[in-house]
Amino acid sequence: MGRIVQTNIPNIDLGELAEIGRSEGCSLAYHRKEDTLYIRPDKPRPGTSLDWNGVWIRVDPETHEIIGVEIENFEGIFLKKHPELAKTWQDVRPFVTRKKQSRCDEQESFLLIILTFLRDLLNGPRQERLGFAPS
C-alpha cells in the first residue's frame, strides 16, 4: 500500500538562520550522551523538524519560522566533516551543558559562528529540492 513519504514541505528562508543567533532568547545546549548539539529558544516552542544531512532545522509548524537547530553526532561526525569549527567548539565546550543557563560571551560568539556556517553550508544547489528557499 502506498504511504505518504513526506508532508507539505514549506519554503524556509535560510537567511533567518543567522538571525536566530542574534536573538536574546536563544541558547546552546549539548547533550553529551546523545552527542547532539541544540540551538534552541530559551522559552520552549513546539516545532517540527526538517533534515539536511544530519542537521535538523526546527521550524514553527504554523509560521514556518526557523526556531532552532539540532545536530546529531555533533562531535563524532559533524565536527570531523567540518574541522574548521572544531577548535572554536573546544573553546566553548566547557560553557555548554544540557542545562539551561544564561548566555556567556563564548556561547554568543559560537552561536553566531555556527549559524552563519550552517546558513552558508545549506545555501547550495540542493536547497530547493530540500525545501529551502533560495536567498
Added chain:
Amino acid sequence: MPSSNVIQCTDKDGISIACSKGTWDDHIVDEHPEMDGLASYVRTTIEEPYWIYQSATDARRKIFYRHFVFPAPLKLQFVRVVIEYKTARFRNKLQGYVVTSFLCMRIREGDILLWEE
C-alpha cells in the same frame, strides 16, 4: 513496568523497548516541547511502524517512523523514534532503549531501509 519508564513495549520482532523518565523528560520533551503528551504516539510508532531504517551512522541503532494527523497547526507529521539495541549485561538478552524522538516533516535521507509496512 518499572516506575522509571515512561514507555515499555515490544517492537515487531518481540524485543523489549523502554524509554526512561529521564530520557523522556530531560531529553525528548525538554528539547522537543511538541512531544509533551505524545508518549502513546511514540509507543504506537515502535509497536506498529510504517518504516524501519538502519542508522547509517550507528550499527546499534534503528529508526522507526510512522505518520499521524495531529490537531492544527501540526497537522500531518512523522513521529521519528531512534532506538539503540544493547544486550542487557546480566540477562544476556537484547533490549532496546529509546534514544530520542521528535516530529519531522519527512524521513531523513541517508539511512538504510530495513522494513516497510
